[in-house]
Amino acid sequence: MEKELQKLTINEGKGGNESNIELSSVISLRLLDLSDIDDFMVWASDDKVTRFCSFDSYTSKEDGINYIKNTVSRHPWYRAICVNNRPVGSISVTANSGNDKCRGELGYVLAADYWGKGIATKAVKMVANTIFDEWPHLERLEALAVVDNVGSQRVLEKAGFTREAVLRKYRILKGTTRDRVIFSLLSTDPRN
């Protein structure tokens, strides 16, 4: 399901690759399709991108296809982050059950060329504006950013999340345990 947003003006004039970025671009979320495989591989195979991700960079298109076919299709909530309908990243919310079902965990990833333009922040805000309606039992949307991942922490702050704590040695990333900063947005929090 496509959601069109107000036109987002993206700055030209940042050093680096500007060729695909127009003055007015539309950010949207939609389902990721097998036909998006080449765009998917752009961020999924980039070490800079996967540095703080739970997965290692993809090296074969076959693995990418399998991921879209088997994992994405079964995910409780997974969307491609699109600029002018081209996927440049993805965003997802995992659900819990039983006494934990009041909370869901948010995750997102964005191709490096699109960093620093407010796109991830926009995508997170879009999820925040819809997930509590889609999942009425959800009261808490949380995200856990590795302590070194300052860029992602700023995304959550700008999106209106509350920084709650540093959880020491919370999760294994690329073979070692790391501290994580936990953020949350409650269904009752103001949306910006």
Next chain:
Amino acid sequence: MESDSSESYMKNGFVELSHISLRPLELSDIDDFMVWVSDPKVARFCPWESYTNKEDGINYIKTKVPQHPWFRAICVNNRPVGATSVRPNSGNDMCRAELGYVLASKYWGKGIATQAVKIVTKTIFDEWPHLERLEAVVDVENVASQRVLEKAGFKREGVLGKYFIMKGSTKDMVVFSLLSTDPKT
């Protein structure tokens, strides 16, 4: 067997810490078990409602306790007065496990839960070498339980809003952790 032999170890409200031990909970412990699980005061900050019949207690010991990866009765002079458990995780989360404990109200305020938690912290990291973080989440209103963790050397990390559903409503929870590398008190 003395009746309620634990009484002799409670002089002036103090319990000899050496008389506190952890062991597996048996079906033969059912009567002691019912003392704390049927007490609403105890169940108040637990995710379960207080038990009203012995049948449910027997069922819990027979079917639920064996499913627990790590579950021990907290004993005073070998009589169960509560229980403690540790729940592991898998995959990238297997570095952490969650601690829980419950104690009969008659034994509150005597340092028993603190001592039981200390016993757990002294053994769990050896039993599970992959474990690096033992954590506990406590209802913000459950101040006594927060003090247990502080006294046992846990670090209070923060408050997680609307983190967990307890008796039908979401609660704010304080999260504590003890790392395998932290000093054990």
